Amino acid sequence: MTVQPPPEIAVPLVPLEGVDDVGLVRNHVSAGTPVRVVGGVVAAVDDVPAGHKVAVRAIAEGARVRKYGEVIGIALRDIVPGAHVHLHNLGVGSQNLGPATAPAGPSVWTPPATPTRDHFLGYRRPDGRAATRNYFAVLPTVNCSSTVARMIAQAANAQIKAEGLDGVIALTHDLGCGMAEGTAGDDILRRTLRGYAGHANLAGAVVVSLGCEINQPEHVLGDGPAVETLSIQDLGGTAATVNAALDTLRAMASRLAGMRREPIPVSELTLGLQCGGSDAYSGLTANPTLGVAADLLVAAGGKVILGETPEIYGAEHILRARAATPAVGRRIDDLIAWWQAYTANNDAELDNNPSKGNRDGGITTIWEKSLGAVLKGGTSPLNDVVAYADQVTAKGLTFMDTPGYDPVSATGMVAGGANLLAFTTGRGSVFGARPTPSLKISTTTRLFEHMRADMDFDAGPAMSRDDQIRHGILLFEALVDMASGTPSKSEALGFGTEEIVPWRMGAVV
Amino acid sequence: MTVQPPPEIAVPLVPLEGVDDVGLVRNHVSAGTPVRVVGGVVAAVDDVPAGHKVAVRAIAEGARVRKYGEVIGIALRDIVPGAHVHLHNLGVGSQNLGPATAPAGPSVWTPPATPTRDHFLGYRRPDGRAATRNYFAVLPTVNCSSTVARMIAQAANAQIKAEGLDGVIALTHDLGCGMAEGTAGDDILRRTLRGYAGHANLAGAVVVSLGCEINQPEHVLGDGPAVETLSIQDLGGTAATVNAALDTLRAMASRLAGMRREPIPVSELTLGLQCGGSDAYSGLTANPTLGVAADLLVAAGGKVILGETPEIYGAEHILRARAATPAVGRRIDDLIAWWQAYTANNDAELDNNPSKGNRDGGITTIWEKSLGAVLKGGTSPLNDVVAYADQVTAKGLTFMDTPGYDPVSATGMVAGGANLLAFTTGRGSVFGARPTPSLKISTTTRLFEHMRADMDFDAGPAMSRDDQIRHGILLFEALVDMASGTPSKSEALGFGTEEIVPWRMGAVV
Ligand SMILES: [Ca+2]
Ligand SMILES: [Ca+2]
Ligand SMILES: [Ca+2]
Ligand SMILES: [Ca+2]
Ligand SMILES: [Ca+2]
Structure with a gap:
């Protein structure tokens, strides 16, 4: 008669012991494997894939199921300890959680530790803003000028070098025309592109317009770094626009000389x-x-x-x-x-x-x-x-x-x-x-x-x-x-x- | 006493003489310039920019205004001959045009001329379809794999040449996740990417998936050319995926040998x-x-x-x-x-x-x-x-x-x-x-x-x-x-x- 070694017990990780209804298994647990639950050990009812949830106590149909002490769903049926808890037995129905009332305001906050750094090495822009990078950007107003923007960035990266310049990037996108003016969608696009054109991490930007698009260059211009605009239709096409943009970027690069990182508060x-x-x-x-x-x-x-x-x-x-x-x-x-x-x-x-x-x-x-x-x-x-x-x-x-x-x-x-x-x-x-x-x-x-x-x-x-x-x-x-x-x-x-x-x-x- | 030469008369182009209410001026017409209208010559009432419309007859407020014999708008006010016709005096209101009833069906159609070509030189695919180009494509299922797709295309274009191959293109896009499954938008995306993956102009395609996106590779695969799929998460990241894709494309290129254009009916x-x-x-x-x-x-x-x-x-x-x-x-x-x-x-x-x-x-x-x-x-x-x-x-x-x-x-x-x-x-x-x-x-x-x-x-x-x-x-x-x-x-x-x-x-x- 041979003695079988006792099967290893799977110990699920329970984020908030004493409150949570489920734990997470670190490795795959096969049905029948002993698994630690609240108050003892049971045989796993189902296969539970690694990282998935297992019930560590009995949960009644309709009950709120907790993890980290917070409700993560409603039991769709009775769930026994050792059962896999997933799509087949956990859902949210149409319920909403939490008080609709406003809070009293948080009490005094204490961070979990003291910050170990107080400065970083960054670029200081002329307007006082702090930057972590130093790029030139080519920003199309519309998808129709996106390939030209990419051509400009590609040529500029090959031809234009300046101390501290991290490169020339084409911020291409799909939008800018075929949209209704004055709508929420139009507002969002303008705000987004303005945010890029004026981003502190840009030492300069060239806005490239086709010419006839709804999202005109003036919608994109905020205050920020040097921003120049070029229109493909005005300039007479692809080659002329690429050349004009390279001239613009070369002039911007010559003004960059001496940009160095300096200590700036975090x-x-x-x-x-x-x-x-x-x-x-x-x-x-x-x-x-x-x-x-x-x-x-x-x-x-x-x-x-x-x-x-x-x-x-x-x-x-x-x-x-x-x-x-x-x-x-x-x-x-x-x-x-x-x-x-x-x-x-x-x-x-x-x-x-x-x-x-x-x-x-x-x-x-x-x-x-x-x-x-x-x-x-x-x-x-x-x-x-x-x-x-x-x-x-x-x-x-x-x-x-x-x-x-x-x-x-x-x-x-x-x-x-x-x-x-x-x-x-x-x-x-x-x-x-x-x-x-x-x-x-x-x-x-x-x-x-x-x-x-x-x-x-x-x-x-x-x-x-x-x-x-x-x-x-x-x-x-x-x-x-x-x-x-x-x-x-x-x-x-x-x-x-x-x-x-x-x-x-x-x-x- | 000096004699002024008679001012040149502007002759607007009227697409359908005898019916149209407006003509188009070829060059800028300044207010006061004589302009040909129906039944005579009048002084232009306004400046009319090149290519814009000028009234060639009197139009009453509320009347339908015609060009090419078709209604292009409703007069917003009385318009006199020689007036610029544009946003200030022409609109559409909320009117709809044309019969809501179905037509009797067109009579026998006669083309405007006889086709002067009956064949082109194209590629014949194994399944019988005709192609005008011969590309390999790298198609991301989701924006998250788009940069990897572009890296693959760039490396492949530098490394892989084959007779008749027009190049390797990355069909990058912004979609593929952050969307609801089973909606009209999801259907459209799947249909669109399937159409690309199976396009006759592709001699082969590699579908690049991140792995966890909603738009899974099987949604993209139609019948069509050789299509292989790769998953960044399965393969272990960017470099491994680029290398695997290059191997796949190299194998596809070796099978391309001997692709030649042949006469195919237009x-x-x-x-x-x-x-x-x-x-x-x-x-x-x-x-x-x-x-x-x-x-x-x-x-x-x-x-x-x-x-x-x-x-x-x-x-x-x-x-x-x-x-x-x-x-x-x-x-x-x-x-x-x-x-x-x-x-x-x-x-x-x-x-x-x-x-x-x-x-x-x-x-x-x-x-x-x-x-x-x-x-x-x-x-x-x-x-x-x-x-x-x-x-x-x-x-x-x-x-x-x-x-x-x-x-x-x-x-x-x-x-x-x-x-x-x-x-x-x-x-x-x-x-x-x-x-x-x-x-x-x-x-x-x-x-x-x-x-x-x-x-x-x-x-x-x-x-x-x-x-x-x-x-x-x-x-x-x-x-x-x-x-x-x-x-x-x-x-x-x-x-x-x-x-x-x-x-x-x-x-x-
Ligand atoms: Ca994009
Ligand atoms: Ca169009
Ligand atoms: Ca349009
Ligand atoms: Ca795109
Ligand atoms: Ca996210």
Whole structure:
């Protein structure tokens, strides 16, 4: 008679012990494997893929199911301990959560640690603004001038060099005509392109117009760096426009001489927060770690932008409770109401957002995804709420209304003045956002190793709060280094212009 | 006493003498200049810019104003002979024109001339389809894989050569995630990308996926040429994906050996018709000339696609009268109704379409613009009406429902199988549409000279019907030459991938 070794017990990670109904399995658990639950050990009822949820206590049909102590969904049927919890037994129905009343205002905020850096090495613009990069941009007013803009950038990068110049980038896009003037969509496009044309990270910009488009160059010009405009129709075509732009850029480059990085307080950094391709670890490792880094920047007097409104849907009560004033809290509610109407009016629903990748990764509901998404905003008070691509002016944490789709969201933040981006990913992403450098943070070490040449920072080990604070400090320092000129992986590889995607709203005519 | 020479009399061009209320001045006419009107000569009442309209008879407030014998608007006030007719005295109000009843069906159609070519030199695909070009394409499923697609194309163009290969193109776009599954917008994107992946002008395609996007690779794959798919997340990032794609393309190139052009009947050509940056001469020269060329291709058994639904608004009764069956005519009416709802639902109106460029060029109303736009479809029966990016299967003239915005409209036609495009322009355009070659037709000799390096064909001299037929035959021959491999100007310059803009419909989430 042979003795079988006792099967190894799977111990799910339960983010908030004593409150949560579910835990996450680190590795694949086969049905029948012993699994630790509240009060003992049971045999797993189903196969549970790595990173997915398992019930750690009995949950009755209709009950609210908690993770991180927050409700992530409603049980669609009775769920026994050891069962896989996912799309087949967890949903959100038509319920909304959280009080509709405004908060009392947050109590005094304490950051999780003291900022370890107070300066970065940046460029000081003549108008006093701080920059983390030094690009020339070629900005088309309309898709019709986008190829010419790309030709100009390509020729300029080959021909024009100047000390401290990071390159010439073509900020091409699909819009600018075939749209109704004076609509919300028109406003958004103008604001977005104005934000790019005037971005602090540009040492100069050439706006290239076809000539007959609805989005005329004057709609694009803000105050900002040297901006010159050229019209293909006026100049007589492609070759003449490329030559004129090269002359303009050469003259701009000659005026650049002597641009050097200098110490600038980190309080002049504006950090945009992004997540894309979330998995079950996004809310467990990378987002709370980024939350710590964001809190450090806020503690140092800097600005942080949280966005992706459809991705906070279901977790808006958390932001409302952190609003600096009742008015700020009400604007979060207004945004949610606007999005409900926008999606309903377009045959979509907010709940449709968890993508195939999210679902495969173990995220079941938009509430669960949203909860994880909000964590990257850290814990500081919410000081302002702004529209897409609006200039961010408040110190501390600002919420910007953007879609969740990465390129559209990041485009709004860059237009709003972000001079740094931090991007968490669980499935993997190769995102870039010139002229703003973007740092890629993996949720797991497995992903970090798998996409090592594209990932900048591994948050995989940061599962406990202590580890999140330790890694959050390292991440804050990596962001300050990037601000000082250390290229991110995506930047070094050349990403970041295809990804400029202004939010298209309204009819295409 | 000195004798003043008699001032020169300005003679406006009246498209349909005896019926039209307005004529077009060829050169700027200052107020006071004698101008020929019906029944005599009067002093011009206003300054009239070149190409703009002048009243050639008295028009009462509320009367229908005619050009080409068709109504282009309603007089907003009494208009005297010699007055400038434009935005200040001509509008459309909320009126609709033409019978709502279906036509009796067109009588026997006679083309304006006999086709002068019956074959072109093209590529025959293994499945029997005819191609005018021979490209490899790298097609991203989502914006997130667009930069990688561009990197692949760039490296492949440098490293991979094969006899008869026109190059490797990255068909980058902004969409593929942040959208609701199962909506009309999702359908349109899938259909569009499937049309590209399976386009006859591709000898092979590599579909590049990020991995976690909503628009998964299987949505893109139709039947068509060799299509292989690669996933960035599966392969482990940018470098691995670029290398894998280069291996795939190298293997495809080795199988290409011996591809040669061969004579193919012109009946296997599918010509997409476009106009962009219209002016007052679009309807006077380039569009009717293109109409002749389109008629010749139809007479030879080929396919022609007219589109830009918002640009035929107000002239739909002309198409309805040419419908091959009452059902086809009703589908034109259905499209117009759909567009009225679509624009109303998005705070736009169909009438907003004449852009600044159109207005500056002398086009006052959408009816006037539409009338000119319809002329490029020639005079043949309308045999079919299809949705955006649908495969065009009927011989003769098909109407495809597309927006008027050039890149979006052309993208639908290329996806629908167009292997030739003809693009008329009055203000100037630098449009391209790979993998389909696009021929640029100027409305005036002035424009042709001004943008000589970008324009392929000058329709400026074609003001009379005889001249339009003569130039239309030349244009037909230029299109057949382009089909046989003669590069268009935009193709030689490298245009045609930025301009791929699938019609985005619905909310961005
Ligand atoms: Ca996102
Ligand atoms: Ca883009
Ligand atoms: Ca148009
Ligand atoms: Ca057009
Ligand atoms: Ca594009």
